Amino acid sequence: MIRFADNETIFTPETMTQRRIDTTDSDNELSRLLQDVRACRLCEQHLEPNPIVKAGSTARLMIIGQAPGTRVHATGIPWNDPSGDRLRAWLGLDKETFYDTRRIAIMPMGFCYPGKGRSGDLPPRKECYEHWHHKILARLPRLEVFLLVGLYAQQAYLPNAYKSLSENVKHWRDWYPRLIPLPHPSPRNTLWLKQRPWFEEEVIPQVRNHVHDLLINQADK
Numbered sequence: 001m002i003r004f005a006d007n008e009t010i011f012t013p014e015t016m017t018q019r020r021i022d023t024t025d026s027d028n029e030l031s032r033l034l035q036d037v038r039a040c041r042l043c044e045q046h047l048e049p050n051p052i053v054k055a056g057s058t059a060r061l062m063i064i065g066q067a068p069g070t071r072v073h074a075t076g077i078p079w080n081d082p083s084g085d086r087l088r089a090w091l092g093l094d095k096e097t098f099y100d101t102r103r104i105a106i107m108p109m110g111f112c113y114p115g116k117g118r119s120g121d122l123p124p125r126k127e128c129y130e131h132w133h134h135k136i137l138a139r140l141p142r143l144e145v146f147l148l149v150g151l152y153a154q155q156a157y158l159p160n161a162y163k164s165l166s167e168n169v170k171h172w173r174d175w176y177p178r179l180i181p182l183p184h185p186s187p188r189n190t191l192w193l194k195q196r197p198w199f200e201e202e203v204i205p206q207v208r209n210h211v212h213d214l215l216i217n218q219a220d221k
């Protein structure tokens with residue numbers, strides 16, 4: 001969870017209702033903030049800055065992932081890879097809807113590709129979470145549902161999270177319908193999915209219906 005530097009308020013998705021009353025931020029303010037994010041160089045000693053975040057002030061669904069991979073870094077389009085294809089298939093969303101920032105905001109834990117380590121990509125830089133996340137969330141007053149993709153997002157945003165991603169996903173009902181922990185849809189996790197068929201058979205249909213209800217059936221609310 002995020003602690004605001006200004007007033008020591010603990011930020012959680014649950015407290016956003018109160019903040020939405022206090023927030024008068026406009027599309028212009030969000031645009032200015034996103035310009036600042038895109039100019040961010042906080043981690044330039046560690047990586048090649050190329051922040052990838054998409055959001056519109058009317059978004060109702062937030063997808064918080066891990067960090068861009070090489071293909072996303074090269075194209076500047078979030079989830080523009082096989083992981084994104086599987087995530088869209090899980091949610092039953094075409095690309096047009098998925099990238100419609102009026103409905104869906106996309107923000108990884110680390111906005112820039114973190115580079116390679118000995119065993120794959122490095123973890124997301126924590127600077128984004130500490131410096132940017134609460135500022136962006138404060139300008140998205142209509143968010144109702146958060147998809148927390150991967151353990152980093154779950155550790156940051158799930159109250160009383162378990163230590164493992166598998167446990168968080170197994171206990172997904174603990175936080176439903178506002179916060180939904182998901183495994184990363186990377187092809188590298190295909191074995192995890194095969195070993196837990198209940199996830200795609202039972203969890204995904206409910207999540208998909210929930211997202212469709214939010215984005216499509218309640219679109220005018």
Ligand code: SF4
Pocket residue numbers: 037040041042043044049050051110111112125127128131
């Ligand atoms: S990872 Fe985040 S904090 Fe670091 S340079 Fe990129 S946008 Fe800035």
